[in-house]
Amino acid sequence: MSEKIAVSSRADETPPSGIVAVVKHGRGREGLIPLWSGEGDLPTPAFIGEATTRALEAGETFYTWQRGVPELREALSRYYARLYAEPVPAERVFVVGSGMQAIKLSIDLVTSPGDEVVYLTPAWPNFPAAAGVSGARTKAVPLTEENGAFSLDADRLAASIGPHTRAIFVNTPANPTGWTASREDLDALLELARKHGLWIIADEIYARYYYGEGERAPSFLDVAHAEDRILYVNSFSKNWSMTGWRIGWIVAPEAVGQQLENLIQYSTSGVAPFLQRGAVAAVEEGEAVVRENIARAAHGRDVLCEALLATNRVAMAKPAGAFYAFFAVDGITDTMAVAKDIIDRAGVGLSPGVAFGPGGERFLRACFLRDPRQMKTAAERLADYFSAL
Amino acid sequence: MSEKIAVSSRADETPPSGIVAVVKHGRGREGLIPLWSGEGDLPTPAFIGEATTRALEAGETFYTWQRGVPELREALSRYYARLYAEPVPAERVFVVGSGMQAIKLSIDLVTSPGDEVVYLTPAWPNFPAAAGVSGARTKAVPLTEENGAFSLDADRLAASIGPHTRAIFVNTPANPTGWTASREDLDALLELARKHGLWIIADEIYARYYYGEGERAPSFLDVAHAEDRILYVNSFSKNWSMTGWRIGWIVAPEAVGQQLENLIQYSTSGVAPFLQRGAVAAVEEGEAVVRENIARAAHGRDVLCEALLATNRVAMAKPAGAFYAFFAVDGITDTMAVAKDIIDRAGVGLSPGVAFGPGGERFLRACFLRDPRQMKTAAERLADYFSAL
Incomplete structure (x- = not known):
């Protein structure tokens, strides 16, 4: 290892992902069942790869539209028409290089350095870390937790809004907690945003992984207008077994299209057309x-949650959405150390709660989208393992 | 068009690309010869696409190493070994989602909001724009221009360095001017950086497109040590006809690897393994x-430059590197208007000099990597067209 060379304070203060830390600890272990990432075990279906191969063979290898190829924007518009009452014209759809980039670009679109974003925790660590890289400050507002069940306290969120707040980041269904905003939650959040002139960054990547009634979780699309200051961030990763592809999208008000296109241009300049x-x-x-992925997740949820609850050692509610069990275990406090020990001694890869910020420290996360x-x-x-503690 | 919705000042102040502006003006025109982008006309060779197809078929569609798959980092290390005296171990190589992203991540690695980077102009507009998105200030230092030939005035650059300067961005061979740093230029720049404790972001994307002696342009690798604060940014786009792929790489000091990995994680989280x-x-x-691309460019350079010089209306030197003719024409000042007129009346797509910042306003840029x-x-x-003016 070389000696230390000074980098920027932003780079120096950006923490490594606590999820990646356990992956590095356990990668390649024989017999390990990796439930640490938000990723299923099925490769991308062949017909998707074949469409890519055909485009490669047809020579679609040049620079392309910064907002995404028209056919994909139109296909996504039709996808919304099938699933949501609110129509989403193709002009509002922007194709980007992963759900992660959708979040990063949204942060850049609505904050300048020194501006603040409030968000609900426990949360996927990449949101606050990405905001930090952009020079935005983040304020964590813990969800209310009772015996492993998480809920929104809108008043607490309202109280966190200050003069520098520019946006509320809402991930629903939520990684890692499974918390899923009800229609009433969404109404309350939207009212708050409208009242204070804030943006909402709505991470609805897990919308289809919803274990209540209907084909998808409640969405801001159900309560908002096209002109509301909402950026919907989404990804191909989870729905279509395309985690490795790095394609996501943003639905934005049409009026901010040029600014969003500029941010795409100056970050990665678009997504490969093929x-x-x-x-x-x-x-x-x-x-x-x-549907197959959803069925797998629903089954995995039952199997995993019921086995954990039967130990009588865990605090957990079966999640309403997303595909993670997020649970606290009697007597476990150092979740990073325990996650590594579980890799070593039980052959299962979990993510440690410390990776997910305030309110999550005592918990462990397990992805149940799997065989x-x-x-x-x-x-x-x-x-x-837990029974033997 | 919807009414204006307030975005962040960073997004509002980020200008659209002046290159994209002409592309939008002319895209799809029948018979147009597009020389506006930094892109050849050959699609990616089949064997490259076939390797991707095989990986897709093998199911390489999952999350992967944030720094890039080991095999690619090792292949790039061997590439450097073939072309450069200075060995570049795989541990110093980081695969990212385009040359553009290599630049953006380098900016984030070495500047925090308010920090300053100096750079040489005329320049590719995406560098200062990307710095602006990151909250960094940029100071343009014009190259010295004489009858269309550009050269470095190292004293002028030295005089531009102030208390907030953190880095020097050096693109050599340069887009759009073709200016190519000599070994003496590189020595002077490195000495300056060492003296002031600055980083160098060395954009050597056009290294192979060099019309002097040898297989590639002089490089900071020829004069620097592995521990110098230099980030080499590069791309697959130009060398291997892969503009649409969005893959680039960074060579960095090994000591900053974890910080760079974190920035990759929180921007796009890696590049598709296939x-x-x-x-x-x-x-x-x-x-x-x-080699075929270089030969095409060398031929296109002769044909285009000689035809332009023969008009006796242009100020231009045949460029030492890269693949652009960058020339001023007697009587032309509004290059954006003229570039659009040339699209309309001459059927050729050029980029307007105004897109390239101080010192480039009177010029037009034409890419000569083409049939x-x-x-x-x-x-x-x-x-x-120019003779008729």
């Missing part, structure tokens, strides 16, 4: 893939 | 592709 052809195939022909037999084995291993 | 397999094929088996017959036609059209 990848976008695969994404078109996913959206247009991939509904069965989404049913592996989920059963993982559940048994974890139950044995 | 794309990286295509990139491995390009580096390992694509030297003939690079020889098209280059001949374009050169004739431009010569006719």
Whole structure:
């Protein structure tokens, strides 16, 4: 290792991901069942890759539209028409290089250095870290937790809004907690944003992984207008087994299109056109893939949550959405150390709660979007481990 | 068009690309020869796409190493070993989502909001724009221009360094001017950086497009040590006809690896592994592709530059590197208007000098990496247009 060379304070203060830390600890272990990432175990379906191959063979390898190829923006518009009452014209859709980039660009679009964003915790660590890279300050507002069940206290959120607040980041269904905003929650959040002239960055990446009634979780699209200051961030990763592809999208008010295009231009300058052809195939022909993934998650949720609850050692509610069990275990406080020990001794990869900010420290996160037999084995291993504590 | 909605000042102040402006004016015109972008007309060679297809078929569609797959980092290390005296171990190589992202991440690594970077103009507009998005200030230092030939005045650059300066951005060979740092220039720049404790962001994307002696332009690798504060940014786009792929890389001091990995994590979280397999094929088996592209550019340079010089209306030197003719024309001042008129009346797409900052306003840029017959036609059209002024 070389000696220290001074980098910027922003780079120096940006923490490593606590999720990546456990992945590095356990990557390549034989027999390990990795539930640490937000990723299923199925590769991308062949028809999606084939559409990409055809585009490659057709020579679609040049610079392309900064906002995304028109066919993909139109396909996503039709996807919204199928699932949501609120129409989303293609002009409001912007294709970007991952859900992560959708979040990063949204932060840049609505904050300047020194501005503040409030967000609900426990949260996926990449949101506050990305805001920090952009020079924005973040204020964590913990969800209310009772015996492992999380809920929104809108008054607490309201009280956190200050003179520098520019936006509220809302991830629903939420990673890692599974908290899913009700229609009333969404109304309250939107009212708050309108009252204070704030943006909402609505991370609805897990919208389809919803275990209540209907085909998807409640959405800001159900309560907002097209002109509301809302940026919907989304990704191909979870729905269509495309985590490795790095394609996401943003739905934005049409009026900010040029500014958003500029931010795309000066960060990565668009997404490979041949990848976008695969994404078109996913959206247009991939509904069965989404349903299969949802069914896998629903099954994994039952298997894992029931095994954990049966130990009588955990505080947890079966999550209303997303695909994680997020649970506290009697007697466990140092979750980073325990996550590594579980890798070493139980052969299961979990993420430590410390990675997810205020309110999550005592918890562990397990992704349950996985092969049913592996989920059963993982559940048994974890139950044995916790019962032996 | 919807009414204006307030975005952040950073987004509001980020200008649209002046290159994109002309592309939007002319895209889809029948018979137009587009020389406006930094892009050749050859699609990616089939063997590169085939390597990607094989990886897709093998299911390499999951999250992957944030720094890039080891095989690609090692292939790039071998690439440096073939072309440069200074060895570059794989540990110093970071795969990112485009040359543009290599620049953006480098800015984030070495500046915090309010810090300053000096750079040489005329310049590719995306560098100062990306710095602005990051909250960094930029100070333009014009190259010295004499009858269309550009050179470095190191004293002028030295005089621009102030208390907030953190880095010098050096693009050599340069887009759009073709200016190529000599070994003496590189020594002077490095000495300046060492003296003031500054970083150098060395954009050597056009290193192979060099019309002097040897296989590549002089590089900071020729004069620096592995521990110098230099970030080398590079891209697959130009060498291997992969503009649309959005893959680039950074060579950094090993000591800053974790911080750079964090910035990758919180911007786009890595590059699709199956794309990286295509990139491995390009580096390992694509030297003939690079040589063909260089030969095309060398021929296009002769055809275009000689036709323009023969009009006796242009100020221009044949560029020492990169693949652009950058020239001023007697009587032309509003280059944005003229670039659009040339699209409309001459059927050739050029970029306007105003897009490239101080010192470039009177110039026009033409990419000459293109089919020889098209280059001949374009050169004739431009010569006719300028001669008729």
